[in-house]
């Protein structure tokens with residue numbers, strides 16, 4: 001299953017989500033079933049590493065990972081099964097890129113939780129712990145959704 005996380009700059013929320021979700025999947029022994037990436041709807045931070053306050057927040061929770069920011073293209077939409085965006089602006093930007101197509105695989109990350117909401121951009125709020133908590137909640141709910149609704153795909157992967 002190919003999953004890509006998407007935010008605006010691809011230096012805060014989506015690389016945090018990529019690292020958090022990879023860790024979650026690994027701890028459940030499901031790494032072989034997922035290809036997990038992230039990208040941004042803008043080229044503002046193209047080639048830049050994860051923003052240091054985001055890295056520090058991950059480190060406080062025992063997580064490390066490297067990433068270079070990259071703008072999303074239509075290929076990312078075509079090649080992924082799930083495009084998980086952080087907020088309504090991301091959703092509109094991705095749908096603009098696709099001309100309104102592929103809506104069936106584009107979701108706000110927190111739409112899988114009991115409390116669907118946008119994940120506020122910590123670049124502006126400066127609240128990186130809040131972003132970490134919201135992203136973790138979204139990733140956990142998404143993984144539970146996959147285990148519940150796509151168990152056959154996980155089982156298929158485990159046999160190949």
Ligand code: 4NP
Pocket residue numbers: 007008009010011012013014044045121122123
């Ligand atoms: P992100 O945060 O979308 O969570 O990566 C941002 C990072 C950089 C900018 C905006 C948002 N920027 O304008 O450079």
